[in-house]
Amino acid sequence: MYNFEFVKPSNVADALAALASEEAQALGGGQTLIPTMKQRLASPEKLVSLLGISEMQGVDVSGNIVTIGGATTHANVAAADAFSGLTGLASGIGDPAVRNRGTIGGSLANNDPAACYPAAALATGATIVTNSREILADDYFQGMFTTALKEVEIITAVRIPVPLASNYQKFEQPASRFALVGVFVAKYVDGVRVAITGASENGVFRWSEAEAALSVNFSYDAISSLSVDASDMISDLHGTKEYRANLVRVLTGRAVLSAS
């Protein structure tokens, strides 16, 4: 690993100041960034840890809105038990030790195409709150490892409207335990949203046909005959395009059954 300067500011302003220098990078829980740095695939000159910023910690449930600090660990999101889909998702990321370090902000900023949180954020229509603005999830995710975040912009919080019903189904890639396919289904008064992670070459996406069908009839039968286009799916050692397309349908059905 290349060397770097490590700083751990205690507030957002100091973090932004530290990040303003050339080749500085934010560090959440480091569960993806540190392995990447070990391979010398990333070489920041300065790492700015966000875990010392108390205003970015914690889960708050007020009315129908869950607000999660950007530096909140997966374990703490799971423990807060805000709503079942979110709790299930957070308690199934990686493994217990990873969940004790990894953060929601880090996951969303990285936008790994097989990560779990992007599915939750997109399916719930979450708002990504940064130091300078609020970004709707529909605008935030822009393809694998690509987001609307600018240089020197930190996810300080994520605001999630609590769904009437929700569930996350993850079919694990057997080695990494990331999502080979993950499906988050969230039912709201005004309709159902379905977000798929792990499957597409374009990163997390909403499955609009399923949303339309489930908004009319929130049942397994409503989507059992639907299918996604396999041509955009990822093909790798662990699954063909067709297999992933199949999992999207199967897991969506299971998510609906579990949420119902």
Added chain:
Amino acid sequence: MQNISIKINGKSVSGSVEGRTLLVEFLRNDLNLTGTHVGCDTSQCGACTIHVNGVAVKSCTMFAAEADGFSVDTIEGQENADGSLNKIQQAFQDHHGLQCGFCTPGMVMSAADLLKNNSTPTEAEIRTHLDGNICRCTGYHNIVKAIMAASGQDVSAIAAE
């Protein structure tokens, strides 16, 4: 280089580390606490599992500087005050929950993390909790059995000596 102070197994230690110094490197190389092992570079095998501020963490995926001011517990501090094996360690020996011993410190630390929050975990809960700890020797049978036994459950019905 920056100076850090960490409470390790109840004792305060100070050191000087580079930004890139991993917590596990600080433990092994600077403090000669070689019971914490490194088995991979992708944060998956769990041989390096320790406790930081009371929760399980992979010490290969945390910088030493991040632990400044924190409390760290490693396998070297797990024995009872009289030097005897603690109940988890003893259960691992009683039930042959280790063979080559390399993953063992991480297994013991993960098991302790589980039992802290779940005093009588089911077989399934134990297996799931060990998702981040890989053992190549035991096939996990006796590890799971040992953790059940350490939590006071009767394991006599589980097959084998």
Added chain:
Amino acid sequence: MPKDSGIGTSPKRREDVRFLTGNGKYTDDINLTGQSHAVFARSDVAHGKINNIDISVAENMPGVLAIFTGEDFADVGGNPAGWLINSRDGEPMKEPKRPVLAHGKVRHVGDAYAAVVAETASQAQDAVDAIIADITEFPAVVDMETALAGGGFVHDEIGTNQCFDWGWIEDNRAATDAAIKSAPHVTTLSLVNNRVVPNAIETRASIADYDRGTGDYILYTTSQNPHLTRLLISAFVLGIPENKLRVVSPDVGGGFGSKIYHYGEEALVLAAAKKLCRPVKWTASRSESFLTDAHGRDHVTKIELACEKDGTFIAFRTDTMANVGAYLSNFSTVTPTFLHGTLMAGNYTVPNVYVNVKAVFTNTAPVDAYRGAGRPEATYSLERVIDKCARELSLDPIELRRKNFIKPDQFPYASAAGLEYDTGNYDALFDKLEEIVDFGGFNARRAASEKNGKLRGLGINSYIEACGIAPSNLVGILGARVGLYDAATVRVNATGNISVMVGAHSHGQGHATAFPQVVSDMLGVDENSIEIVHGDTSKIPFGMGSYGSRSLAVCGSAVVRATEKIINKARKIAAHMLEASEGDIDFKDGKFSVTGTDKSLAFGEVAFKAYVPHDYPHDELEPGLEETAFYDPANFTYPSGAYACEVEVDPDTGQVTVESFTAVDDFGNVINPMIVTGQVHGGIGQGIGQALLENCTYDESGQLLSASYMDYAMPRASDLPFYNVDHSCAMPCTHNPLGVKGCGEAGAIGSPPTIVNAVVDALHSGGHTHVTHIDMPVSPVRVWSAINN
């Protein structure tokens, strides 16, 4: 009354305490004063010509002490293959040189072409990054069929990618061909025995130290067999006299075969330590392990089973391509041949067997013995085709096997594949299996699964293996370049405690606990007063280490022989002390007594006399009480077993879960049932891993796609069930003193076909009768794709 110590009991492992408290001492835990660090520059292309390696920038970087390239080792020897295999036409195998560092060409991704030694590992890595390697990339040879068809050669100087074309037994070929041609029924199956990465959780590591004053070297290294490593370095590679090289393998964090072999990194750190007169340390990253540890299996096989309509076996014929990778690792040529072809008759009275194996060089990491080594490949081919045959003939798979089993009264039995099985009772194993497993309740369990939308399958399997490797006279005839005896020294100290120096090496097998049980029983002394010493060539007699389920059967036999010598000498001393004739001395329960009298001496008193010989017949007896024995087995040992498992298949996702697993093994006598059971557990875990999860895959350009735990699926606790293990059907080995057979590899041999048989059974129950086989790993995508054609 049941024994409470010694043979047959399960004392807790004494080595556990240090492992459980963080006090193990593994190679990377060792730090020597003044040590420097080596990092290797490794090829990122699978095949290429090295035009130039420019180290001019790297050598001037901070902390850099020395840089080595292949040129520096051009004049030293290659790392050899341990067995010479002859092709069917009598031609010896092709044996290209395996250099310390790649020279002229790089031949697989990860092939090291340079090494930097620096003050710190980071500095060494920085300098490695600054080395400019001018390498012209050639098309990679990856697929074995393509490799054999010609085109690019991994080793240009041999003009072929075929290492050998081996026939076993060549004289039986015509008869086997004829038998198959005229057989009433022939079942044919093409299958792949998937390539796996051993993945001991401790990566390889080595530290070399050189004493300028004496010229002595010490190599601390992660080895399953320190003497073999020393022999290879001394006699073949660096030429360091054996008596100037001490090889120490301290606590070793698992081996599974991958740490049998000598690797170039060991030679590099030794050469560097001498050049720098400083200790040089290297520890592999997991990524390096994936790229450079010897991989396992990787066979492509077509097997034919010919039988009568009633299922009576007439002939087995196999045609196999075995990948040996880019270079011949030390056991790579024996693994697909004599450890594989000789087992191809299985547990059966089949009269005709013919095995053809073509070993193929490819631009991939070397492939060598991995837990089971050849025998899992044989068992998998046989037991899969037998299962397919049973289905084709609508026969019960257990009945078909029983019909063809060698019966107890037929032993010793000369198998059609050239081995003489000394003992066994395969029907008894299946009787026990049928007693333990609730086969009668299977249909109800299947119905319950179906209610949940799942398919349930039952897989059964039988295996035999050849362990206790190996009789030197036999392996010598078959091409081995070493003997495969082992050795032990029993040293009774003056105060009565005992050190036992053994050639076997424990890296998880519990020798420190089990070997004393044997000595304790023989000498009648407390087993806790007996210490095992292993893993240091300066302390132990020349033994061949641990692999091939040989530690107890071979080294344990040497321990018995050395202990017998101790008793014989102690009896002489006791006779002198008791003023009786040697013939009148009885030795029992740790006491020497004169027959028919109440005169007796404790073992400790005799030991003390041996070292304080104030009153001693020096003309008849030497002082001291220390004996060494070398033991060369008369035959292999033949563990066997009957396995069953139940799986559930989710037809929507293809996910397979193992619902139950039962292993009934005959290991002969068992010294420590707890340890034996643990060995079986571990083998089953690895076998299920191979069957369901593990998949070492290179792409067409020779890049390793499964190069980390992100893509190589290791079995986790949540992937595996509790196992039901029984080894009560013991038919003791007839030719070693303990009657033991070996247990380390059984689980890895017996479990893969059990799992695949069960998955196929599940799919058939769901009406997917077109699926006759799925290659391992039987991953969700493969199962789903098979179901959906």
